[in-house]
Amino acid sequence: MLKVLKLAARNLARYWRRTLLTSGLIILGVVAVLLFIAVSGSFKSLIVGQITDSVLGHLQVHRRGYVASIDNLPLNLNMKPAAVSQVEQALEGIEAVAAWSPRLKFGAMFSNFVETTSIRLNGVLPEREAAAMPMLAARLVQGSAANGLVERGKVLIPEILARGMKIKVGDTVVLVATNLDGSVNGKTFVVQGVLGDVTGPGGRDGYVHLEDARELLRMTEAEVSEIAVRLKALEDLEAAKGRVAAALQKGLEAHGWDQLSPFANIARMIDLLDLFIRVMLVGIVLIAVMNVMIMAVYERIREIGMISAIGTPPRRILALFLAEGALLGVAGTAIGVALSLALVYALNVWPVHFTFGRQLELELAPSLAAADAAAISAVVVVMAILASLQPAWKAARMDPITALRHV
Amino acid sequence: MNVVVARDLSKTYQNGAVAVPAVREVSFAIGGGSLAAFVGPSGSGKSTLLNMVGCLDHPSAGSLAVLGTDVASLERRAAADFRGANLGFIFQDFNLIPVLSAAENIEYPLLMVQNRPAGERRARVVELLEAVGMADQADKRPDQLSGGQKQRVAVARALATRAKLVLADEPTANLDHDTAYRIIALMKKMRDESGTTFVFSTHDPKIVNEAEVVFMLEDGRLVSSADRHA
Numbered sequence: 001m002l003k004v005l006k007l008a009a010r011n012l013a014r015y016w017r018r019t020l021l022t023s024g025l026i027i028l029g030v031v032a033v034l035l036f037i038a039v040s041g042s043f044k045s046l047i048v049g050q051i052t053d054s055v056l057g058h059l060q061v062h063r064r065g066y067v068a069s070i071d072n073l074p075l076n077l078n079m080k081p082a083a084v085s086q087v088e089q090a091l092e093g094i095e096a097v098a099a100w101s102p103r104l105k106f107g108a109m110f111s112n113f114v115e116t117t118s119i120r121l122n123g124v125l126p127e128r129e130a131a132a133m134p135m136l137a138a139r140l141v142q143g144s145a146a147n148g149l150v151e152r153g154k155v156l157i158p159e160i161l162a163r164g165m166k167i168k169v170g171d172t173v174v175l176v177a178t179n180l181d182g183s184v185n186g187k188t189f190v191v192q193g194v195l196g197d198v199t200g201p202g203g204r205d206g207y208v209h210l211e212d213a214r215e216l217l218r219m220t221e222a223e224v225s226e227i228a229v230r231l232k233a234l235e236d237l238e239a240a241k242g243r244v245a246a247a248l249q250k251g252l253e254a255h256g257w258d259q260l261s262p263f264a265n266i267a268r269m270i271d272l273l274d275l276f277i278r279v280m281l282v283g284i285v286l287i288a289v290m291n292v293m294i295m296a297v298y299e300r301i302r303e304i305g306m307i308s309a310i311g312t313p314p315r316r317i318l319a320l321f322l323a324e325g326a327l328l329g330v331a332g333t334a335i336g337v338a339l340s341l342a343l344v345y346a347l348n349v350w351p352v353h354f355t356f357g358r359q360l361e362l363e364l365a366p367s368l369a370a371a372d373a374a375a376i377s378a379v380v381v382v383m384a385i386l387a388s389l390q391p392a393w394k395a396a397r398m399d400p401i402t403a404l405r406h407v
Numbered sequence: 408m409n410v411v412v413a414r415d416l417s418k419t420y421q422n423g424a425v426a427v428p429a430v431r432e433v434s435f436a437i438g439g440g441s442l443a444a445f446v447g448p449s450g451s452g453k454s455t456l457l458n459m460v461g462c463l464d465h466p467s468a469g470s471l472a473v474l475g476t477d478v479a480s481l482e483r484r485a486a487a488d489f490r491g492a493n494l495g496f497i498f499q500d501f502n503l504i505p506v507l508s509a510a511e512n513i514e515y516p517l518l519m520v521q522n523r524p525a526g527e528r529r530a531r532v533v534e535l536l537e538a539v540g541m542a543d544q545a546d547k548r549p550d551q552l553s554g555g556q557k558q559r560v561a562v563a564r565a566l567a568t569r570a571k572l573v574l575a576d577e578p579t580a581n582l583d584h585d586t587a588y589r590i591i592a593l594m595k596k597m598r599d600e601s602g603t604t605f606v607f608s609t610h611d612p613k614i615v616n617e618a619e620v621v622f623m624l625e626d627g628r629l630v631s632s633a634d635r636h637a
Contacts, residue, residue, distance in 0.1 A: 003518055010506040306502035309463055310564075311491020311520045314484065401463050404498065 004316065008323035011296070022292045023332045026380060029284040030336025031343065033376055036277050038344045038366035039352075040270045046362060047199065047263055048234070053135035055202040056257045057101070057228030059241050061087050064253050066225065067260070070201070073107045073120065075180045078223035083252060087227055090247035096240040098232045101125065101132035102224040104213045108177040110157070110206075115165050119157070120205045121175070123213020126150050132230040136195075136207075143169040143193025149207065154192035156207040162194040169193060175208070179218045187216045199356055200261045281376070282383050285332075289325050289387035296324060297391040304395050305403025318396035325388025329381040336380075337373050344368050410572050410604045411437040411460055416469035418455050418627075429455040431627040432469065437606060437620060439571075442591075442598055444618035445608040452627040453608035454576050460606065461494055461574045462486040474571055491520040495565030495603070497575035501557040503549040503564075509556075510536060510545040513563045521568055535563035538600065539593060555586035562593055566603060575607035579614050591617040 012019045052058050066077040079087070084102060091097050104123035109116055122129075126148035130137060137145035141159055150156050155175065157167065167173065169191050176186040189208065197204050214222070231240050237256050245254040258264035297304070307317060344366050352364045418430040430452040437443045445453040458464040459471060462478045463486075471479045474493050481489060490496075503512045513532045517523040523531075536542045539559040549557055558578060565573045575594070579587030591614060594605045607618070615621055623631040 007506075007519075014506045302500070302502060303504060306496075306498065307504075307515075307519070308487070309461070309490065309496050310516050311487050311489075311494070312516075313487055313491070313520075316519055401458055404502075 001319075004319050004323050005327065008320055008327050011300075011320075012324055012327055015292075015296070015299075018292055018295065019328065022288045022328055023335065025284055025288040026329065026332025026384075027336040027339060029281040030333055030376060030380060031340050033277050033281045034337065034340035034368060034373060035343055035366075037274060037372050037376075038340070038368045039347070039364060040274060041369075041372075042364045042366040044267050044270055046364065047356065048257070048267065050135060050198050051200050051203075051261050051263055052234065052257045053230075054133050054139050055136075055198055055200065055205075056260050057132055058231040058234055058237055059229045059244065059254055059256045060260060061227040061229065061244065061248065061252055061254050062225070064251050067253070067255055073105050073225070075106060075217065075223075075225075078104070078225050079227075079252065081222045083249065084222070084224050084227070086249050087252065090244065091227070091229060094240065094243050094247070096231050096233070096236045096243070098230045099128070099131040100227050100229045101128040102210070102227050103129070104210055104217070104219075104223065105205075105225040106177055106213065106217060108175045108216070110161065110165075111174045111176070112165050112167055112171065113174070117161065117165065119161060119175070120202075121155075121177075121213065122202075122205050122207050123210040124149065124207055125210050129207070129228075132228050134230075139196045139198065140193045141196045143191070146192065147209075150192055150209055152209045152212060153189060154208070155189040156193045156195050157191055158204040158206060159194050159196050160204055161206075162191075167191055167194075175216060177216050181218075183218070185216055185218055187212070200263050278376075278379070282379065285329065285380050285383040286387045289328055289384045290391070292328065293321060293325050293388045293391040297321065297395045300395075301398070301403045301406040304398050305400045305406065308398060308400040309404060314396040317398075318392045321392030321395050322385055322388050325384045325392070326381060329384025332384075333377040333380045337377060340373070341368060408439050409436040410439045410441075410474055411435075411606070412470075412472045413456075413460075414470045416456075416459065416471055417467050418452075418459060418464065419467045429627050430459070430466075433624075433627075433629045434469075435622055435629060435632060437604060439604055440598060440602050441604050441606075441620050442595055442618050443604070443606045443620035443622070444615055445606070445622050445624055446610065446612075446615045446618075447624035448610055450626075451624040453610075453624055455627075456624070457574050457576050457606065457608050460572075461496065462490050491516070491568070493571050495568065495570030495573035497558070497561045497565050497573060497578045497607070499577040499580045501549070501554070501561050501581075503557055503560055505549050508546045508548055509541055509552065509560045512549070512560055513567050516564060516568050531567060535567060538566075538597065539563045553586075554582050555589060558582060558586075558590050559593060562590065562597065566597055566601060569601070570603060572604045572606065575605065577609060578607050579609060579611060584613065587611070587614055588617070 063077050063079050091100050101124060106121055108119055108121055110119040130148045171191045172188055174186055174188050176184060178184055241254050241256050347366050353361050356362055414434045415432045416430060417432050420427045420429055445456055447453050459466050460473060462481055466479050510532050513535050514528050517528045536545050539562055541559050579590055598605050609615060619635045621633045622629055
């Protein structure tokens with residue numbers, strides 16, 4: 001095999017310009033695909049990380065029908081204490097679950113005594129919320145995460161609201177909420193911090209202590225709207241969701257982050273683009289290698305006639321041309337992967353910043369998984385061999401007399 | 408012992424609906440260790456005859472034995488194996504592989520056809536380069552060699568596998584007279600040293616005189632033969 005590869009390498013070097021051009025196309029394709037995978041993967045994991053680690057959690061448990069009405073934050077679809085207790089027991093028994101946080105979600109009027117607007121709020125147990133949403137505290141652009149996240153009598157407000165109403169940390173504000181029975185209740189809070197906005201649902205919510213929320217809502221029972229669950233690994237989402245759903249009592253349901261955030265559709269679109277670009281790479285390799293191999297066979301017809309006449313077995317002629325195609329693929333892939341790694345490294349040394357929705361100065365940190373590089377390499381080499389198959393077969397089946405007479 | 412025995416050998420090509428006879432009922436025998444020539448004008452059937460003897464083409468009728476094997480009906484793969492094991496070829500256009508040096512061209516059939524071990528290949532290549540007077544040109548590529556030097560390398564390549572029969576189709580057609588004579592002399596020398604039978608085709612009457620056995624062809628028919636051994 002080595003001798004066939006050596007001869008194939010020399011034949012490729014014979015037409016070095018063409019070899020360079022074809023390899024260049026393959027390199028370009030490999031770099032385009034791997035860079036796209038690295039950058040889009042980084043973008044996806046950055047945004048998904050923000051959504052799941054600071055807002056939604058990996059999955060959430062609600063009373064049936066709550067998610068369908070989630071825009072209204074209906075208090076009449078909260079989970080009762082018995083249901084909450086059952087869910088917490090179920091979560092304790094699931095190995096994949098790392099932490100969870102009960103939330104009481106509600107809408108309120110927000111006033112700084114000069115202006116009034118509406119706000120969506122989460123009543124949370126600070127330590128539990130901080131454990132389930134490890135990036136939430138990092139979203140604070142003003143103030144601090146005292147008491148784990150938020151102290152009693154204090155509120156964390158979204159940046160868009162703070163900026164619009166010129167509210168600073170330490171200012172006193174009033175929250176007025178409609179209770180379950182239709183009455184209205186108000187309570188003053190001190191602004192403890194301002195949270196940076198995150199794209200997607202819940203990305204511009206405020207936070208208060210769960211007990212403050214219950215007081216404001218004059219809630220007599222320890223109801224919660226949802227339980228946000230953090231898993232040990234996001235990759236376990238489907239399996240964990242299945243286990244949580246199976247453990248829930250009737251009337252409760254579990255939703256993954258991808259069912260709660262529209263970014264999941266963007267992520268799917270990115271995956272689709274990823275597939276398209278891979279298909280394009282396959283096309284580039286097939287056309288480039290097939291073209292060069294057809295030319296190689298056509299230009300060497302007399303040579304093929306000679307080697308066939310002196311008794312070279314057809315399978316060896318086939319192997320010779322397949323080896324040429326494979327070498328093109330291997331060389332293009334090797335250089336393409338090396339170049340991609342260098343570019344990914346460069347993108348980490350000189351990071352690219354971008355804006356997504358209301359989020360400014362997001363920083364990409366692309367990385368290339370060995371599995372992706374290996375899969376793309378395998379696809380390119382296999383395609384290069386497949387593209388060489390027809391010309392190689394033609395060369396191996398060539399009649400030596402006809403080939404020797406070829407002008 | 409005869410290395411080639413042909414009886415009533417015919418080859419007819421089909422050109423659409425028209426049958427074109429290229430060789431018509433030719434019978435001949437070539438003894439071992441001969442330097443034999445098929446002679447005749449273009450279209451007389453020399454190359455067709457050589458192709459059939461070289462197992463590159465099948466006769467339409469008649470029988471053909473090469474080195475004791477009935478080659479008339481050998482199928483493609485068996486014919487390739489037979490050629491690789493027993494025959495050597497020299498071509499009018501030399502047909503050396505351009506990316507290989509002179510030494511590597513000679514080594515090619517040992518490596519790619521017969522899978523000989525490296526030590527044996529190296530020794531055989533050195534032996535043949537010296538025998539054909541090309542030892543000092545071993546590392547040169549074909550485009551760095553003259554026509555005569557290329558044909559010397561081609562002769563060495565044909566003999567690399569210790570072929571018992573070497574077939575040369577117009578081996579001197581692209582060479583000047585002096586070089587052509589030197590190539591025929593080289594073939595004679597190699598025949599004397601190795602006992603290999605050389606059969607070549609030519610239409611050059613001066614070169615014909617160098618052959619020991621001559622078969623004259625016209626319109627696909629054998630019109631005369633002469634054995635100058637006698």
